Ligand SMILES: [Zn+2]
């Protein structure tokens with residue numbers, strides 16, 4: 001207990017020191033990369049945690065990672081319109097990470113009259129999915145072009161299927177994809193985004209992954225998924241397989257200890273059978289004493305020489 005409270009105080013002190021404050025008390029906004037958690041949830045249809053989606057703004061690049069349920073509404077909440085998105089990157093093709101795509105793409109196009117296709121990067125199967133989506137919505141796309149005068153090119157998805165390595169470079173921003181271990185879902189990717197000497201790493205969905213540790217080393221901000229289940233869950237339980245696809249708090253602590261990010265943040269929070277976020281944090285902090293935050297929708301991180309955390313105004 002004593003160790004826990006000391007850890008808490010340490011984390012708080014680090015967080016306070018991470019924020020830069022002017023003499024008049026206002027916060028300095030010196031950042032190279034701004035990261036906003038648009039959705040921190042899972043397939044569960046929760047109001048407080050929308051589907052997985054993370055916005056990364058670096059220099060002049062505006063990049064979206066996964067398009068879970070409600071990502072278009074969250075983008076509107078941060079006052080960013082669809083036509084400002086340079087590219088969408090998918091970690092894998094589980095539906096919770098892509099069900100927001102038709103809304104993002106079609107409603108976004110209709111409202112903004114975006115005139116160029118959306119670049120989509122993703123694993124094998126992404127091209128086929130996009131082709132089927134374009135077929136599924138062919139009637140609407142035709143009508144929007146004819147009746148709403150939406151630019152034809154903006155109604156298209158331009159897909160690149162990726163492998164591990166540097167997959168995107170523009171205006172000084174580099175996106176590196178790396179393979180993670182999401183059980184039977186192969187391939188599944190995490191991403192490292194670099195700009196001006198700073199970086200953020202997104203785990204995607206994964207269980208403990210040595211490859212993630214390798215690619216995440218030295219990063220400023222590590223956003224990692226987490227899953228908690230009862231210790232007594234038996235192999236015959238229908239949800240047992242979920243536990244084989246994700247990372248436990250104890251494993252996450254081990255990852256954070258190896259990566260040593262300036263700040264670790266949980267997103268995509270899987271809680272089985274009534275387990276709680278407090279348990280996740282306590283179990284992690286039992287083995288990891290560095291700065292750690294439980295992510296929330298619309299929480300943002302300005303990464304420069306320090307990291308400034310902003311919580312949504314209603315929290
Ligand atoms: Zn997921």
Ligand SMILES: [Zn+2]
Pocket residue numbers: 092094182185205
């Ligand atoms: Zn998944």
